[in-house]
Amino acid sequence: MLVNGKAGNLISIRDRGLLYGDGVFRTLRVEQGRPLHWPLHYQKIQHDCNALGIECPDYARLSDELGGLLADYPDGVFKLIVTRGQATRGYAPASDAAATHIWDVAPLPDYPESRALLGVTLRLCELRLAHQPRLAGIKHLNRLENVLAAAECAGADEGLLLDADENVIEGTRSNVFLVLGGRLATPDLARCGVAGVARDRVMAYAGKIGMAVEVRAVKLDELRAADEVFLSNSVFGLWPVSRFGQRQWTDFDYALRIRAGLAGETNG
């Protein structure tokens, strides 16, 4: 584990990441010494830092640090956190704040392979995501909604989150796609939700195989009526949904084709 490039697993109690959740993060999968799609993760974290006015450490520096960790951890889930750094006083950011950046590594999860092949159960969360356009799409450290939603839906493989207008938005830790007559639809994240790297990759791959993708409002009835539903996430890749309430799916042709396509892509 590294804190500002040095071995360590502690940060100051005055770090704004703790005090206010004033920071961003991304999680990537590392397999056999290869960090999967690291450049895409960097682009996202850089985008999110810019959106919040946090200075993002540069790509070369983070890549160096990541490279150093790979020797000790050739397989794992790597988390990169960037916070606005130590607090001076109060909510307003200081103009000279030096960001804190943290690398942490956890073991790869041992999800049963059946989740990818036979699908997962999805349960509707009661919590509704709030609309905050200033934070939408950003993977920031204010994640209490996800915590409460995950607690509620702990019995299912994943919880499904709607917003305050009953639009489908995302899973508690994944993005959601619908297959509708050979086209893809995925929720618009302009007012809430996290735009994952895996979501971008699904959309890019769909484009490559000539499959139209609509980013727009999605309602629950439409999800229930979809030919297929699947979830994307940088750690588990792609999981088809086999059950949502009374609705069951057994045909995952598109989901499995896209999953295989993504797995076969060049790492970058």
Next chain:
Amino acid sequence: MLVNGKAGNLISIRDRGLLYGDGVFRTLRVEQGRPLHWPLHYQKIQHDCNALGIECPDYARLSDELGGLLADYPDGVFKLIVTRGQATRGYAPASDAAATHIWDVAPLPDYPESRALLGVTLRLCELRLAHQPRLAGIKHLNRLENVLAAAECAGADEGLLLDADENVIEGTRSNVFLVLGGRLATPDLARCGVAGVARDRVMAYAGKIGMAVEVRAVKLDELRAADEVFLSNSVFGLWPVSRFGQRQWTDFDYALRIRAGLAGETNG
């Protein structure tokens, strides 16, 4: 500074307070070795912990720790943070998570006395608070809205926050009261905002002097038309507002009377 009762100013990078903002806090004023209204602050932090399912350290333990700090820091702003503790994996809280609690101390701010006597400038923030009834009222660690709002309104003494329906809610670090024909009105915080200890004290004191208090939706036009407007906060107490855009106030009779009344109350 204390972390789980021991001297220190570091926490784990795996603490859920950092990872998800999964915790709560309160800030109290300490003067001449007396922590002001500590029992009320404890009640609030206990309420907030319960609302999020975090185990709150007990009153006796926290009081002991606080007492120990007073010898070294007889005057200061004391912050108490309680997080859900260290993460195991993912958003869902572990059933056996042991909370982390942290005491930090900062010097008393040197606000000019004129703010309390002659009033402060209030500026409207562009950011609108999102509606999240599950988190409303709680002083949790997901404070990015406050960070962005405070950055925006840095030129004024305080920034005023509306919600997505254009209701007046609060200041970036204070609660808001209107005086209207000898009655008080303060925004309902059922959908967003933080319910401060000082807000409770203002309401209780108003009751004591026979002044009616309405907790309800408040619109900006009503604020502009109010006889007086004032802000409450446990560190600065009560500040009358002297200017909001084109609107100016010079008569602070109610605000100053309530301020004096609160200052004269028994500590407890």
